Amino acid sequence: MLAGFKSLVRKATSLFGSEESPQYPLEIARDNHSFSRKSVSPSALKVLYRLSDAGFDAFLVGGCIRDNLIGLTPKDFDVVTNATPEEVHDLFSNSRLIGRRFKLVHVTFGREIIEVSTFRANTASQEKPVEQDGRKSLKGKDTARSTHGIILRDNVYGSIDEDAERRDFTFNALYYNIKDFSIHDYCGGLADIEKRQIRIIGDPRQRYQEDPVRMLRAIRFAAKLDFTIEETTAAPIKDMAHLLDHIPPARLFEEVLKLLGSGNGVTTFKLLREYGLFKYLFPDTDALLQSGWQRKDIQPEAFITQGLINTDARIQDGKSTAPYFLYAILLWPSVALRHEEFEKQGLPLMPALHQAASMVLDNQVASTAIPRRFSTPMREIWDLQFRLPKRYGKRAFTLLQHPRFRAAFDFLLIREQSGTELDGLGQWWTDFQQAPENQQRDLIHKADPRSQSTDGPKPKKRRPRRRKNNAKRTEE
Structure with missing residues (x-):
């Protein structure tokens, strides 16, 4: 994947000091790197050229350069400039200003959004301690931090050199200049890509x-x-x-989707647990995994892993996956545990499930906010796990028409694949969906527990009730 990368780094570092201690920033001319405008979104190029033609500096930055250099197809194209957000907004009629924490401009081209940010300065020297509720926070000109030191707002603008220092990782401090097509490496990102390592700035x-x-x-x-x-x-x-x-839980909700819904969920899940981060995203699920709790019909870690395997496969095949399905997988073991507890307290099966789902969701939203448009489908998927086994009479046809049937069916298959024994229920529903109507009725008949019993007298058929003639007779 990194073929030819060593020669690129050596060529760049030889121009600016030794390979062991190059002088940054490095500026790699067009002839000395493989990044091409052909791999850049036409919409991003329009933004870059319009900014440049208006007299502003305009660069691509970060992930799109990194991914292209290591052989991946870039998906997001972020632009950075010395124009202020207001100046960018004035240049593009198809744009809107967003963000209070960081002011940005979104330039829209149909469904594609190009994000444009302004070079930011190091604000530490401009911040002053301020007393707030007996604790010190930091505030400066259009910048603020919480009492925990977390940046709450940062809209102090600076130079490209200062902007690079504010980036998170070295390989995200790579800039592509639209004027001369050169790449600027400010923090050793090229060398770290060669070493296949992630290093914070x-x-x-x-x-x-x-x-x-x-x-x-x-x-x-x-x-x-x-x-x-x-x-x-x-x-x-x-x-x-x-x-x-x-x-904020709303921000963590979005981060979870990026972490576990991008096609690398299994590896990410392992790393989150290894570094002790998972418990702050899914505290109930983590506590359950740490406890070792399991029962005959669910092995929590095996189930979550299988769910992520299936989700990764879908994404890598170019298929979509719904956020609610991902969260339904991650919270199902906790729902199963609470469901068991409520049943032991004497609640009937379905009320116990609904109570369990409410408790788990209420606990979860304190960590990662789950919008109602996602929590409702999650409840439906869980509910259908107890309805799918009851498939006789007209119920199978009714369930097949349920808007959440397909998701619930996939969820059912994950349960079976992870070791839950459901007496061939997944295969039955697979056959039922593919069979013509006459065979579907045969499958329903075989699945009906009443058709399996041959002992004892058959129930008597009821005689049809006679209608009474209530018409009044009149005597002549």
Whole structure:
């Protein structure tokens, strides 16, 4: 995947000092790198050229350059410029200003969005301690941090050199200049790509303190790129994982989708647990996994792993997967445990399930907010796990028309694949969906427990009731 990369790095470093201690930033001319405009979204090129024609600096930055250089197809094209958000907004009628924490501009081309940000400065020198509720926070000109040191707002603009220092990892501080098609490496990103490692820019503890989500991003990149996390970058993660408690649940919800819904879920799941981060995203699920709880019809770790295997396969095949399905998998073991507890307290099966689902979801939203448009389908998938076995009479045809049937069926298959014995239920529903109507009725008849019994007298058929003639007779 990194064929030819050593020669690129050596050529670049030989121009700017020794290979052991190159002088940054490096500027790699067009003839000395493989990044091509042909791999760039036409929409991103339009944004770059319009900014440049208007007299502003315009660069592609970060992931699109990194992915292209290591042989992956870039998907997101982020643009950075010395134009302010307001100036960018004025240039593009198809744009909108977003963000309070970081002001950005989204330029829309149909369904594609090109994100444009302004070079940001290091704000530490401009911040002053401020007393808030008896604790010190930091505030400056259009910048603010929480009492925990997390950056809440950062809209102080600077130079491209300062912007590079504010990036999270070295391979994300690569810039592509649209004016001369050169690549600028400010922090050794090219060398780290060659070493297949993830290295944070600056002091790891300080950078994680500023934004704890960087720890999650390190895990995501490690899984996606099959890179290792450099030793000093990895060292503080376990100790600082608790800072995720101070990140808004809505933001963590989106991060979970990126982490586990991007086609590398199995590896990501293992790394999150290894570095002690998973428990701050799914506290109930993590506690259950740590306890070793399981029963005959569910082995929690095997079930979650199988669910992520199936989800990864779908994504790698170019198919989509719904966020609610991913969350339904990750929370199902906790629902099963609570369901068992409520049944032991005397609740009937379905009320116990509904009570269990409510408890698990209420606990989960404190960590990662789950919008109602996702929690409702999750409940339906769980509910159908108890309805799918009851398939006789007209029920099978009714269930087949349920809007959440397909998701519930896939969920059922994951349960079986992970070791849950359901007496061939998954195969029955597979056959039923593929069979013509006459064979479907045969399958229903065989599945009906009443048709399996040959002992005892058959129930008597009821005689049809006679209609009474209530018409009044009149005498002549």
